[in-house]
Every structure is written in C-alpha cells, then in structure tokens.
Amino acid sequence: MDFDTKKVGILSLQGAFSKHQKMLINLGATVELIRYPEQLDSCDGLIIPGGESTTMSKIIAEMGFYEKLVNFTGAIFGTCAGAILLSSDAQDPQVCCLARVPLVIQRNAYGRQVDSFTAPVSLAFDAAPFKAVFIRAPRLAELADGVEVLGIFDSQPVLVQYRNNLVSTFHPELTEDVRIHRYFLNMIKSSK
C-alpha cells in the first residue's frame, strides 16, 4: 500500500513517540518527529503519543502549540495521553484539552501501574480481536452524539472516531499489530 505521498507528524515532546515512528515506517509512511509548532504546517496527519498528559500540556503551552493543534486541518490520532489531550474534558485542570473530540475522559481510570493490563479489544472494522496494552489507562466516560465507537473492551468504548480524529485509550504502538495504524493512514489518505 502506498502511504508515502502524505506526511505524518508525531508530536515528540515526551512519551512513546519512537514506537509510533517505527510502526509508521514499517507501513511505508513518511514520518516527521514534531518538536516545534511550525513543523505542523507541512503535515497531513499527526499522532499524539502516550506519555504523561500533564508533561505534554506544559510543553504545549510553553512552546505555543495549543492554537496550532486545535486548528490543525489534518487527521489526528491520539493514544492514551494523546486521547486525553484530544478530549473536550479531562476532569483535570492540569491538562490542556484541545477539545477536538466531544468526550469526557477520566485519567488513570483503571488504577495504578499494578493494574495495567493486556486484553483483547473487538474492532468494528476487522473480525480478529486486537491484543491491546493498557498502561495506567484513561476511560472514555461520556461520548457526545456523532462519536463513532470502533473498539470495545469489557462493553466499554476504547477506540473511537470523531470526524478526522481517532482516539484510543490503549497503545497499539507497543504491539506488532499494525491494523489500527493502517486504519489511521487510510483516514489521512482519504481526506483531501
């Protein structure tokens, strides 16, 4: 598949950005690690990786990323901390929500690290379940109308799409399974 005509940025302020980079390169995408706001201008899509949402929030504010991310016209995929940043309400004043997806998210909803886990997620776009890694994961507490559920674990949404934003509370970049990244690259490809 040819994904190399579009450029995908990975917000690399902190967190698991190199794992996403490896995944996208394996899929043949053109990748750029983003540490300065102006780099976003040449990107068709963006991944906001897992890490600490409070840390990323500080650097986003400090470096003038906020407006650029809110108004970014390409597709954005947020995993874990990235999901928290894309939400409209993280129930925590320390986090600067970009409000690109109308949902309420709860940080560390499953407990501390000893409660982190792997579990199969059922996908709306593929029959085989996805072996998902949840690390101090958040929970999607409320979804507004129009948010489409693409992945379910334990009867709860863990992978959702809203317009050109994809949100997962788990870490597909920590596995060898490329299906969700491929789905995201197709989102970028099919947008103008």
Place this chain on the structure above:
Amino acid sequence: MEKGTFEVKVGLAEMLKGGVIMDVTTPEQAKIAEDAGAVAVMALERIPADIRAAGGIARMSNVKVIKAIQAAVTIPVMAKCRIGHFAEAQILEALGVDFIDESEVLTPADEEHHIWKHAFKVPFVCGCRDLGEALRRIGEGAALIRTKGEAGTGNIVEAVRHMRMVQSEIRKLTTLHDEELMAEAKKLGAPFELVQKIAKTGKLPVPNFAAGGIATPADAALMMQLGAESVFVGSGIFKSEDPAKRARAIVLATTYYDNPDKLAEISADLGEAMKGLDLAEIPESERLAQRGW
C-alpha cells in the same frame, strides 16, 4: 485480562521516555515537580545528598511519606528499596507504587543477590555501570535500566562514564561474529541470550535512562545526547536555589537537548545550582556506585 506481564512493565517505561523523574521528599515538593512537568516522582524520606551526609543505614522510605506523595500527584510515583531486600519491595508493591528502584543509594540488604524481579507485578528500574551489569539486571526482570552515576554529588562525571561504557559495549557487540559472542558474554558476565539479542538489534531490550549527578539543564542535554532516553534528577533540583524554575528548565532541556539556542535560553536566570562534590573527596568505600553485583 493479563496484569504484571513484562510487556506491561516495559510499557510504562516507554511512556516515561523523553521525560524527567524527580526525587521528592514531601507532597509539596511532589506538586512542584508535577507542575514543572515531571513525568514521575521518586518518593524519598531523604534525597541522596542528605543520605550521604547523614550516614548510618539508609532504608526504604517511611510508608507515610510515600502515601502522602501518592495522594498529592496524578503522575506515576516511584520508590526505592534496598538491593536484595525483596520484603521492602513487597511492601512497596502493596502500596501501589508505580515503579520500584532497587537502588544502590540505600544500604544493600544482600551482598550477593539482587531481587528476582520477575516475581513481581510492579516494574523495577536498576542502576548499572556497564553492559554486563545492565544485562544481569534485565535477566532478573528489570523493565528499565539507568546509569548509576554517583548519586547526591551533583557531579555528572560518573553518569557519563557509565553511559559511555554501556553504549560502547553495545556497539562492540554489533561488530562481533556469532562464534565470538559466547566469550564476550563470559567476559561481560551477562546472560548469553541477551548478548545475542543485543548483537542483533544494537540496543537494550528495555529503555535506558540516565541518573546520578544531574544538576543543570546542560547535564540533562549531555546525557540525552550520549544516548539516554530520559533523566532522573535527584538532589539537583531541591538542593538548588530555585527548585521550581530549575525543574521546569530541566524538563525543557530533556525535550530540546539537541538545540543549543533553546538550551541557552532555558539556562538563563536559574539561580545557584547545588554545590556539588568532587569524586576525589569521596573515599572509595563511600561511593554508592560500587554497590550492586
């Protein structure tokens, strides 16, 4: 649903990359660290510089201190146990600490064995001076490796030595032929399977962070440029004149470690760094990095 697997343990270490883990001794300090953008805090009764000054036996922190710090912040909370002291580790796991540092900063409880870390659900970080030590710890189940450096000195020289040693030994492995790996594993005192793996991939199977002597944004940038994937800052922040400012500056320096203009801007107006200690002033027997086997 599976908990406590090696994959899940290393997963948290991956999330800490590109960040700063700060030593704190009170809920107030923990809050300062979180507000400055720390990715995690290390809950301690005393920071290493004070442990060094106090002498005596250094043990796991008071449970009350750890609980108060856990209640104060939303980021991961780490805590230290003594080398080989698996009962301290069991208590820390029961407290729900997010990461345990089996640390040479505390007085060792076992002079031959480290903790069998695979037996725990909570991930462990361990210090190393060279690749052999790193691989022995990974063999025992460590999900994250850091340099030992020389804690509590504000002196980066040992962390640099340890990071350079690990990196150059990894590079060497990648140049060896298959039949040379067993002899090299023997020389390193490292598990053969891990030696084979590194010869192939050219990197450790878990993240590799820097610790021990980081006191300035420039120190953090130096360690990141030498190949560290994150930094631990112990005494460097709360022994300095303006901890909040310095903490924030080290956070930014860890992200923008390769941009000298940005580093110059970050480093301006930070107040006094911690005073620091020349290694020559520390007798061989009091050097913390010697602990661990």
